[in-house]
Amino acid sequence: MSMRKDFSTYTDEELFLFVKQGHKDAFEDIYRRFWQELLDAAYRRVKVQESAMELVQSLLVDLYLKRETISLNTSLRNYLHTSLKNRVLNTIRSQLVRNTYQQHVLNDNSHYASDAASTLQLKELQRHIDESCASMPEKCREVFYLSRREQLSYQHIARQLNISVNTVEKHMVKALKILRSHLKQYHYIVFWCVVSLLLLWGQMSNYFES
Numbered sequence: 001m002s003m004r005k006d007f008s009t010y011t012d013e014e015l016f017l018f019v020k021q022g023h024k025d026a027f028e029d030i031y032r033r034f035w036q037e038l039l040d041a042a043y044r045r046v047k048v049q050e051s052a053m054e055l056v057q058s059l060l061v062d063l064y065l066k067r068e069t070i071s072l073n074t075s076l077r078n079y080l081h082t083s084l085k086n087r088v089l090n091t092i093r094s095q096l097v098r099n100t101y102q103q104h105v106l107n108d109n110s111h112y113a114s115d116a117a118s119t120l121q122l123k124e125l126q127r128h129i130d131e132s133c134a135s136m137p138e139k140c141r142e143v144f145y146l147s148r149r150e151q152l153s154y155q156h157i158a159r160q161l162n163i164s165v166n167t168v169e170k171h172m173v174k175a176l177k178i179l180r181s182h183l184k185q186y187h188y189i190v191f192w193c194v195v196s197l198l199l200l201w202g203q204m205s206n207y208f209e210s
Helices: 012-020 024-046 049-065 076-107 109-114 116-134 138-148 154-161 165-182 188-209
Strands: none
Touching: 012 024, 012 076, 024 049, 024 076, 049 076, 049 165, 116 138, 116 165, 138 154, 138 165, 154 165
8 A cells, every 4th residue: 555645845836746747645735735725715705605615626626627737827826816716706707697597587588488599509508418417427416416406515415425525526526527528619617607507407497398
């Protein structure tokens, strides 16, 4: 059994080089180094603990998934905080889109019912997402639904499924990787908006079926 490498003496940037080479232990060190300060920064912006945790979790998961293509032009700390700021802004924009959509559905059902093109586009998007979810392993899909549709935190999911938070995170990494692969025709930012839209998907499906 190989011993865990001690990364404590390495700088953040040196540590990230190990991550780019596929060292999972190095990524775990980055996770521990930055988790709390990123969570605090996210909370100052969104004022909701669960939302802040979700933002930081997705940011760090994305750091690992995109590790081979990320080139640091600044410190890792600056990169993470800038990415977090952009992620918060994108979330706010996505929330505004969702709120606007809901308001239009409530106030003008006849307009949306007559807009066949928009309905077909949304149905096509739903089909892609459904196919992506269907291709996930059962436990992975269950974790993904609980996180994105039920809006449960990783801690709540872990307790409900009687698994560790680390296992929940691994299932989410796999789920997002599968989803991104199936939605690769979408721009990266659009991909995250699509993931956010899953929070409303139950309402949208009910509307299409009515």
